[in-house]
Amino acid sequence: MESGPEAFAGAAFALFGAGLLLWTGVCVRTGAPVADGVGRAVGAVTALLFAVAFLGAGVWMLASL
Template sequence: MESGPAVFAGAAFTLFGAGLLLWTSVRVRLREPVADGAEQVTAAVLGSVFGAAFLAAGIWAFTRL
């Protein structure tokens, strides 16, 4: 009964974290702004940190199955 929500949460967190890391890396590589109105370095660091955190949370949710 608990595996349904864990799979959904794991998939959502993993996809969002991977997407955020991909978005951040592509924008940094193209030297375009990562976030509108933010400094390039600050936005890249925060995007990477939160992307990795969401990815780790998704992997953690999958281990709870």
């Protein structure tokens, strides 16, 4: 019974992390800015760090079921 919310949270974190990773990759490849008002390198690195963190948290939650 307690694994339902954990599975939902893990899936949400993993999907958000994967989506952010994909979006950041597309922005970097096309040369589009990743965030407004921030340098390209800083925005890309920050987005990649958060994407990896969210993806890792989602995988960790799903693996602990």
